[in-house]
Amino acid sequence: MERFSDDSRCIAWMPVSESSTAETPYNSSNTLHFVTTVTECAIPYYRTHSNFGSLGRRKVRQVQRDLSYRWPNNMVPYFVGNVTSNIKKSVRMAIEELHAWTCIRFQNVNERYSNGDSVRIVDLGSCSSPIGRQQIGKQDVSLTKNCWGMGTAIHELMHAIGIEHTQSRSDRNRYLDILAQNIDQRDLPNFELLSPRLWANLVPYDYGSVMHYSADSFSNKDDEQTMLPKDRTFIETMGSMIPNFYDFDQINQYYNCYDSCRNSGEQVANCANGGIPNPNNCQICNCPMGYGGDLCDQRPEGCGSxxxxxxxxxxxxxxxxxxxxxxxxxxxxxxxxxxxxxxxxxxxxxxxxxxxxxxxxxxxxxxxxxxxxxxxxxxxxxxxxxxxxxxxxxxxxxxxxxxxxxxxxxxxxxxxxxxxx
Ligand SMILES: [Zn+2]
Structure with a gap:
């Protein structure tokens, strides 16, 4: 089964007051009301971006229990095809983030690379990627002008590494209400639950994961939601373009990145506030958002007070x-x-x-x-x-x-x- 859809229309959500006569299809506990306006935005949102769920008889899962989908030695050979400079920059930023937080290494290779599997960054008119290493030689990660910069680039590269969507997790129904009446029949496979027998949840369910879709994804009406968080205060959180701590933590667990510090025999950093020693340097910590310094006990550098x-x-x-x-x-x-x-x-x-x-x-x-x-x-x-x-x-x-x-x-x-x- 192949999952593919593409909708690059730009939808902007505009709140209206309760007294407005405009259609107010959604009423959360926060008394937010929305109407849609289709606008020409400079940075359209990847509203229902596409994905290849699986190829052949292979099943998809958020993190495959079948470890053959991982990249050997944490190395992902890749090359960049004919894409715009903006896409090149977003890919470069995404790879820098993954290198800083995890032990995954994207290795820039020649397009004639033939020593094994590789990823080709290409513009096929969609934002899409297969899940994990496909063992087919070259596999494509597609990014196009309607994808959202670094946020979509890291989302697709995380698919290529082997990570599935958060809202597909086997425990999803404890966190979301799916509104099937607002979803076309052909898009329903995107909301299927993935078998816990085939895939593992390594981190808590995080509404702010960069692998989580937004509340209106795959909506067949522009003014209706398709999934609502059980805790409605998270409605705007879903669909994040910011990779979160648990996104990187999941990769580090899946690729056994933490073993390097665990087995180093040396003193490792004693991280505060939920931080974890960085697999690339056990003396400093990967810090959750809002915390900084080597040990996550400082306010992060830069603006703010x-x-x-x-x-x-x-x-x-x-x-x-x-x-x-x-x-x-x-x-x-x-x-x-x-x-x-x-x-x-x-x-x-x-x-x-x-x-x-x-x-x-x-x-x-x-x-x-x-x-x-x-x-x-x-x-x-x-x-x-x-x-x-x-x-x-x-x-x-x-x-x-x-x-x-x-x-x-x-x-x-x-x-x-x-x-x-
Ligand atoms: Zn995706």
């Missing part, structure tokens, strides 16, 4: 501006709200500009958003927000409390209030 909470409300503006060095990806700013040890922190935040809010509001928050890491597991993606119809109010014992804001273009300012209780 440390906000010292008192027992009275303090309010300030938080702004992220896009840096053109981050073309094909996002610029991130990391702040920490710090209260006295053991104190509970409360924050309230909203976007100051209504027009900016409308501009970045989307499923997947692929134009920008905010993530307050208030959940207990420091590794998992928290409910990411980019629509913020009403101010959000979060109370948490996570202290220091990381606050991540990011953008792929627009300058976005938040009104941010904080205190400890």
């Amino acid at each position: 440390t906000l010292v909470a008192t027992d009275r409300w303090q309010k300030q503006k938080m702004t992220v501006r896009f840096s053109k060095n981050d073309d094909q990806y996002f610029t991130f700013c990391n702040s920490w709200v710090v209260g006295p040890a053991g104190q509970t922190i409360q924050v309230i935040y909203e976007i100051t500009s209504e027009s900016t809010r409308r501009q970045i509001c989307s499923f997947g928050c692929y134009e920008g958003g905010i993530e307050v890491k208030h959940l207990e597991d420091p590794r998992i993606t928290n409910d990411r927000d980019c629509c913020l119809n009403t101010p959000l109010n979060v109370t948490t014992t996570v202290n220091p409390l990381p606050v991540i804001i990011y953008t792929s273009g627009a300058t976005v300012t938040y009104d941010f209030s904080y205190r400890y209780l």
